[in-house]
Amino acid sequence: MSRAHSPQPAGAARAQAPGASPEAGPEALLRDRRIVVTVGSGGVGKTTLAAAIALSAAREGRRALVITIDPAKRLADALGLGALSGEPRALPADRLAEMGVPAGGGLEAMMLDMKRTFDDLVRRFSPDPAAQERIFANPIYQHVSDALAGSAEYSAMEKVFELSQREDLDLIVLDTPPSKHALDFLEAPERLVGLLDSRVVQVLLHPAFAGARFGFRVFQRGVQQVLRVIERVSGLGFLEDLSEFLLAFEAMSEGFRERARQVEALLFGPQTAFVLAAGPARESVAHATRFLTRLEETGADVAGLVLNRMRTWPSSEPLPEGEPDPAARADLAEALANDANRTGDAPAAGDFDAEAAADAALTLAYGYASMVRRDERETAPLRDRAQRAGCFVRRVAELPRDVHDLEGLDRVAAYVFAGDPERVSDEERAR
Amino acid sequence: MSNPRLSGPSSPRSQPPLRDLLDRHLVIVTGKGGTGKTSVAAALGLRAAARGLRVCVVETGLDEHVPRLVAPDSTPGTPLRPGLESLRIDPYEALAEYLTLQLGVPGLATRVLRNEGFRKLLDAAPGWRELVTLGKVWHLREQGEFDLLLVDAPATGHGLTFLDVPRVVGSAVRAGPLRRHAGWVEEMVRDPQNTVLLPVALAEELPARETAELVTRLREDVGVPVDRVVANAVASPPFPESVADLDVRLGRIDLPASDTRPSSRTLAGCAAHLRSRYELNRAYLEHLREWTALPTIELPLLPEGVTGPADLDLLGRRLLGEAT
Ligand SMILES: Nc1ncnc2c1ncn2[C@@H]1O[C@H](COP(=O)(O)OP(=O)(O)OP(=O)(O)O)[C@@H](O)[C@H]1O
Ligand SMILES: Nc1ncnc2c1ncn2[C@@H]1O[C@H](COP(=O)(O)OP(=O)(O)OP(=O)(O)O)[C@@H](O)[C@H]1O
Ligand SMILES: [Mg+2]
Ligand SMILES: [Mg+2]
Numbered sequence: 001m002s003r004a005h006s007p008q009p010a011g012a013a014r015a016q017a018p019g020a021s022p023e024a025g026p027e028a029l030l031r032d033r034r035i036v037v038t039v040g041s042g043g044v045g046k047t048t049l050a051a052a053i054a055l056s057a058a059r060e061g062r063r064a065l066v067i068t069i070d071p072a073k074r075l076a077d078a079l080g081l082g083a084l085s086g087e088p089r090a091l092p093a094d095r096l097a098e099m100g101v102p103a104g105g106g107l108e109a110m111m112l113d114m115k116r117t118f119d120d121l122v123r124r125f126s127p128d129p130a131a132q133e134r135i136f137a138n139p140i141y142q143h144v145s146d147a148l149a150g151s152a153e154y155s156a157m158e159k160v161f162e163l164s165q166r167e168d169l170d171l172i173v174l175d176t177p178p179s180k181h182a183l184d185f186l187e188a189p190e191r192l193v194g195l196l197d198s199r200v201v202q203v204l205l206h207p208a209f210a211g212a213r214f215g216f217r218v219f220q221r222g223v224q225q226v227l228r229v230i231e232r233v234s235g236l237g238f239l240e241d242l243s244e245f246l247l248a249f250e251a252m253s254e255g256f257r258e259r260a261r262q263v264e265a266l267l268f269g270p271q272t273a274f275v276l277a278a279g280p281a282r283e284s285v286a287h288a289t290r291f292l293t294r295l296e297e298t299g300a301d302v303a304g305l306v307l308n309r310m311r312t313w314p315s316s317e318p319l320p321e322g323e324p325d326p327a328a329r330a331d332l333a334e335a336l337a338n339d340a341n342r343t344g345d346a347p348a349a350g351d352f353d354a355e356a357a358a359d360a361a362l363t364l365a366y367g368y369a370s371m372v373r374r375d376e377r378e379t380a381p382l383r384d385r386a387q388r389a390g391c392f393v394r395r396v397a398e399l400p401r402d403v404h405d406l407e408g409l410d411r412v413a414a415y416v417f418a419g420d421p422e423r424v425s426d427e428e429r430a431r
Numbered sequence: 432m433s434n435p436r437l438s439g440p441s442s443p444r445s446q447p448p449l450r451d452l453l454d455r456h457l458v459i460v461t462g463k464g465g466t467g468k469t470s471v472a473a474a475l476g477l478r479a480a481a482r483g484l485r486v487c488v489v490e491t492g493l494d495e496h497v498p499r500l501v502a503p504d505s506t507p508g509t510p511l512r513p514g515l516e517s518l519r520i521d522p523y524e525a526l527a528e529y530l531t532l533q534l535g536v537p538g539l540a541t542r543v544l545r546n547e548g549f550r551k552l553l554d555a556a557p558g559w560r561e562l563v564t565l566g567k568v569w570h571l572r573e574q575g576e577f578d579l580l581l582v583d584a585p586a587t588g589h590g591l592t593f594l595d596v597p598r599v600v601g602s603a604v605r606a607g608p609l610r611r612h613a614g615w616v617e618e619m620v621r622d623p624q625n626t627v628l629l630p631v632a633l634a635e636e637l638p639a640r641e642t643a644e645l646v647t648r649l650r651e652d653v654g655v656p657v658d659r660v661v662a663n664a665v666a667s668p669p670f671p672e673s674v675a676d677l678d679v680r681l682g683r684i685d686l687p688a689s690d691t692r693p694s695s696r697t698l699a700g701c702a703a704h705l706r707s708r709y710e711l712n713r714a715y716l717e718h719l720r721e722w723t724a725l726p727t728i729e730l731p732l733l734p735e736g737v738t739g740p741a742d743l744d745l746l747g748r749r750l751l752g753e754a755t
Pocket of ligand 2: 732
């Protein structure tokens with residue numbers, strides 16, 4: 001798929017630019033971009049990452065806003081979004097200070113209400129109250145407007161555009177719903193607008209007019225067939241309802257179309273960067289690889305890849321391999337036995353089986369080491385692929401608990417922007 | 432739920448034995464993205480075929496996964512195992528089939544579907560994909576070639592729920608065959624004797640909450656039978672109970688790394704991490720039971736992910752309470 005109307009695929013241009021630095025790090029996102037969009041498949045950490053990016057930007061003294069979709073309840077609380085809110089909320093100064101945001105920096109958050117959005121659009125773009133009423137009263141509208149492909153996405157984009165006009169914001173971080181079809185979220189508005197241009201719809205809208213204008217027999221027949229088929233299958237009333245719905249909808253389409261174009265220019269322009277999130281599960285890696293390709297084809301500028309929830313070795317020591325050594329077990333058992341005697345916290349010194357404990361400790365560590373290795377191995381092709389495309393690549397460790405609060409976001413941000421101090425470097429690992 | 436026997440209180444102890452999961456004609460596996468729906472559907476398929484049932488795993492996603500998972504070396508077009516087949520429903524193809532059946536004129540449906548305007552209308556229109564997909568499932572049931580259909584449903588989340596669609600379409604379309612057919616599909620989906628919905632969750636906050644909401648809504652609003660929930664990828668205890676607090680003990684000693692052993696600090700780090708993940712899972716398993724008021728089937732976290740038929744076989748046995 002290619003995007004006929006995007007004159008220059010930003011991603012491709014960047015990859016080919018002779019002087020382009022091979023990897024602009026994630027810090028550059030905070031500095032140079034106006035909009036950052038987190039994308040990826042279900043549950044990989046898009047929302048978490050979006051929040052961590054916005055928080056980091058605020059800490060750099062920028063005025064950032066994060067638009068989240070479906071944050072976990074406690075994360076929403078941490079961001080001051082306790083109550084559902086379709087409008088941005090600024091975190092109060094004392095809260096910001098607690099979060100380490102310097103004077104001049106700011107953090108706002110809002111949650112996109114994907115359900116309410118279509119009504120808003122109708123209100124905004126309807127030419128007059130009567131048209132608005134017609135739409136609201138239409139049975140098709142009543143039943144399917146929530147789900148009409150593109151409506152929620154369109155509204156999201158609309159919101160982003162509106163916010164991008166705000167002079168007092170430096171960075172907008174946009175979280176997206178899980179997407180299988182790569183760019184659903186970004187392409188849906190276009191589909192919605194494209195719908196109104198199609199001939200069947202034109203005919204449904206203006207039957208008489210269409211007959212006169214499109215004199216071609218063949219075409220006529222095609223459209224009539226389509227209409228007949230719809231009618232046969234869905235009964236008489238449906239076509240009427242549909243026609244009425246589309247008619248009402250068309251009345252709003254001019255404003256709509258224009259806005260869709262502006263939003264697109266914004267998202268595929270140089271001020272916007274995409275960050276792809278992926279997990280180490282095989283399916284997730286495969287999905288992210290395909291996603292990356294699709295994003296590039298559309299001309300989206302994919303700045304980085306974040307591999308989230310990587311099982312990570314907790315120190316810079318080399319990963320153990322093979323089987324635990326009996327001698328190694330002996331001195332560990334001894335140390336554990338001494339500890340038990342010293343602290344006396346075993347019910348009776350004799351009850352604590354130091355051998356078994358040493359065994360368990362080594363078994364779990366060796367097992368964990370092989371998981372760490374597995375995650376590295378399984379994600380290697382994707383990392384290479386992303387690096388070749390000029391993306392930065394960062395790993396975020398799987399943390400002990402869900403990321404629900406500031407502390408968790410801090411840790412995620414540290415992995416993305418500072419690199420974790422305790423992370424084992426590739427060289428060390430290779431040893 | 433029509434069967435009071437199955438909607439008992441949440442305490443796992445007082446649960447009467449559950450009806451055999453495979454003792455129906457249609458199992459619809461659903462859940463949030465990436466929770467393990469495809470793995471669960473494939474695993475059930477393997478075990479059902481092993482019991483001698485004629486089974487079809489029906490995929491509804493963009494890509495086909497089941498053949499590769501279940502039988503990496505199978506040739507396309509042949510059963511994956513004796514009695515086990517899989518099928519991916521493409522909504523556009525299913526629609527063409529449906530229209531051909533409805534119109535009775537071969538070729539007309541194809542022509543209509545090739546009409547650019549109609550394509551655009553379809554691209555933007557909601558609901559029809561779900562409806563024709565379920566319609567195709569209905570048709571497969573009618574044909575009776577299989578004893579059991581295992582549907583790997585699309586990820587739940589935003590927008591209309593897969594199973595809500597027949598009802599919604601039924602009310603948006605006032606008359607005609609479409610409305611009637613939506614009614615048939617709805618009946619199939621709500622049939623407590625022959626159909627069951629199997630939600631797959633992870634024992635973490637978001638998936639647990641979302642699953643609870645899904646179960647409540649489907650049970651109460653849509654009337655789809657659901658009698659158990661799968662909690663997938665649950666971490667097992669990282670160390671035996673006899674050495675409880677191993678992570679704390681390891682944290683207290685100070686043994687440097689040797690050539691053959693990580694330091695006690697590193698060992699403590701691994702133990703603490705795994706313990707924490709384990710406890711997180713336990714906590715959300717509890718929540719899941721409480722929030723859904725349904726029995727939960729735990730599937731173990733496979734350290735390497737689902738790598739092949741052997742893993743599926745294990746998951747399948749756990750799902751069905753068979754010996755492993
Ligand atoms: N590095 C991590 N370690 C541990 N848990 C994590 C990590 N990152 C995210 N999580 C947890 O994983 C879950 C999913 O994260 P998140 O909601 O950010 O994903 P998402 O991609 O936005 O999901 P969805 O596709 O459902 O919108 C959350 O409960 C979050 O707390
Ligand atoms: N019990 C398990 N332990 C470890 N990994 C698992 C387990 N079950 C599934 N996985 C892995 O998780 C990933 C997602 O699983 P699967 O594809 O079955 O989920 P899904 O719900 O069908 O996802 P999607 O919503 O993308 O269709 C796969 O890589 C799979 O190998
Ligand atoms: Mg999210
Ligand atoms: Mg799947």
